[in-house]
Amino acid sequence: MPVLAMLSGYNWFPGHMARGMKDALRKVQKCHLVIEVHDARIPLTGRNEKLKFSKHKKILVLNKYDLTDPKGMKLYNENDDSVPVILTNCRGRNQISGNITALQKAIIKLTKDDDIKNGVKVMIVGMPNVGKSSLINALRRLSPGIGSPKAAPISSRPGYTKTVSTFIKISTDPLIKLLDTPGIMIPNIKDEEMALKLAAVGTLDHRFVGEVNIAAYILKMLNEQKLYQYVKKYNLEGPCHDTDELLHNVGQRIGALLKGGFVDEGRSATHFIKNFREGQFGRIMLDRISEVEN
């Protein structure tokens, strides 16, 4: 079924997101600063106009840097100097990357001295599954005396955080508190490629566009960027341009078989998508570098 037709059959902007957006718009009034977290594999796609908060100082965090193409990120960074951009990697429980420290410094730099004295309040916004909760926990790890770093719950399932929480302390000196918000999708998905990109990185639930469609899109992008690690991973003879053929091979390898020995394409596609999201086929940017340059 065509991707956009599938999308129209589901409610991919559920009630908790609409409520979360309203709540965020209200609670941002109490905050000094907004951090927008987005997936570094799609720095341009899916940025929510409604969450721009033009009256607030802002920092853009492009997370999952470990999964994106550093060359594309360099171009993006050079291009946009209106808002400070920090690249982070929050993978792994004990990860404290230099850039998490840089983010804490940027928060302090953008805040007025008086606010620093009385405590800085920061709102975190972004789409589902981009790593907002992981980022809060990584920031808490910078202040070991502060308590459990697992203050914000993490899941690979998009939309795990459902309500705007209370403020979470990430530092005592200076006092900085963060407000986690539910992942909020953009209200309009304008075309098929956008839907596939969002689903490939896991911000849009795979059910909305279908696993096989997502696998086909990922395969196309890997081939376009000559990232052929999947060939070795699945022991193929060479780059593959046919999704059915790829999924057949994946299915045979992982034993995703139906009665009669037929390959279960859904399970094979899910496996392929999972490997892609884990970075097993190399670092990739799905927004084309030419789009980023313009």
Ligand SMILES: Nc1nc2c(ncn2[C@@H]2O[C@H](COP(=O)(O)OP(=O)(O)OP(=O)(O)O)[C@@H](O)[C@H]2O)c(=O)[nH]1
């Ligand atoms: N590879 C990689 N994975 C990450 C990174 N940050 C977070 N993740 C993973 O991404 C998934 C989503 O992380 P969360 O922190 O729950 O994301 P969220 O934005 O709070 O999610 P919602 O609750 O849907 O709004 C989890 O499986 C994390 O382990 C990162 O920098 N690199």
